[in-house]
Amino acid sequence: MTTAFCLSTAVMAAQSYKKDSLQIKSYATIEYSNNEVKDIELLKVLCDYCSDFQKKIIGEEVLRRSFNERFDPKNRIKNGKKKLAIYIRIAKKDLAAIKEE
Structure with missing residues (x-):
């Protein structure tokens, strides 16, 4: 009985992030020339509920993650552009805290 309770509690806790956070999809490209990184470019941040300033801050995080990738x-x-789809999960309250001062 206690095993079933622990499992159901763990499943509910694992799914609770969906209520409290948002997933933002973005696209970036990494351009390679002779196996070396030539340029990293942010293509788009897909967020319908973000302000322009929030998109800018999220875009900076996307570039940082692309740089790490x-x-x-x-x-x-070897040569060419590699397209990346990067997902960022952020708590709703943390996104709301990103404000232009």
């Missing part, structure tokens, strides 16, 4: 073997190419 540049040497991952699955993202490396």
